[in-house]
Amino acid sequence: MKHSPEQIKEIEYVLRKISGIIKQKGREILSEFPITPPQFVALQWLNEEGDMTIGELSNKMYLAFSTTTDLVDRMEKNGLVERIRDQKDRRVVRIHLLNKGKEIINEVLETRRAYLAHILESMSQEEVNQMAISLQQLFKKMNE
Amino acid sequence: MKHSPEQIKEIEYVLRKISGIIKQKGREILSEFPITPPQFVALQWLNEEGDMTIGELSNKMYLAFSTTTDLVDRMEKNGLVERIRDQKDRRVVRIHLLNKGKEIINEVLETRRAYLAHILESMSQEEVNQMAISLQQLFKKMNE
Secondary structure, eight states: OOOOHHHHHHHHHHHHHHHHHHHHHHHHHHTTTTOOHHHHHHHHHHHHHOSBOHHHHHHHHTOOHHHHHHHHHHHHHTTSEEEEEOSSOTTOEEEEEOHHHHHHHHHHHHHHHHHHHHHHTTSOHHHHHHHHHHHHHHHHHHHO | OOOOHHHHHHHHHHHHHHHHHHHHHHHHHHTTSSOOHHHHHHHHHHHHHOSBOHHHHHHHHTOOHHHHHHHHHHHHHTTSEEEEEOSSOTTOEEEEEOHHHHHHHHHHHHHHHHHHHHHHTTSOHHHHHHHHHHHHHHHHHHHO
8 A cells, every 4th residue: 555655754764864873883883893894794694694605795795796805805814704615616615704703793793782672671572572573574575 | 671682683683684775775776866875964964954064964974074074075066065154153164955955865865765665565554653653662762
């Protein structure tokens, strides 16, 4: 169904503001860790989806292949990831998350969760349940 | 109250993913307009809050004063904004949104709303009302 322009306007506004706050809070959190915002995004993908090629990672990140290569070079130099050759097809190289990278990404995510837990503290269980349902719905629709 | 770690984990994940999609969709939309992502953020603040000094704008954008100055210089050159001297205190200079800037920001926002309207099309009125309530609650808590 078609929803009212006023309601769409309100939801676009609130989503834009929430995204802005999350972005800024995310940067503040990262300033306490030895990784940059694009490195966080890359590590997060490797953590969630496992080893992937530079091509796959650049698609996920909407970055040029060359930019992703530079990003991976830097992370490899810092001991966060390593390049691994496919055993069956030696021409294929995948990026693999190392323990140091895994530890950092998990600590960053824990800090983000602690921030969110604090934000939601004063809300009732029912309100948080409803929020989880609405956000899941929105995420699902955005992916369709 | 303290909410379950699983629920907090889920909400952090979904919010992070939704923000990522909004960021990417926002970039796609901007690629059709003659402004950059930071220019969009600046024009959006000037549109919502009216004239402000470079210092005020740099605070809103979490950017260094010098970076904001460069941004405003570029936007002034492109006819999107102008610098106006305060009539009462000539030492104070404020950035003022010009018609060209206002038209562009409104068109960008309309395109974002059209995207969102499309996303929410298959949801019922009740679901969208609930989503609006949950997002407003979250935004309010984040601003406290």
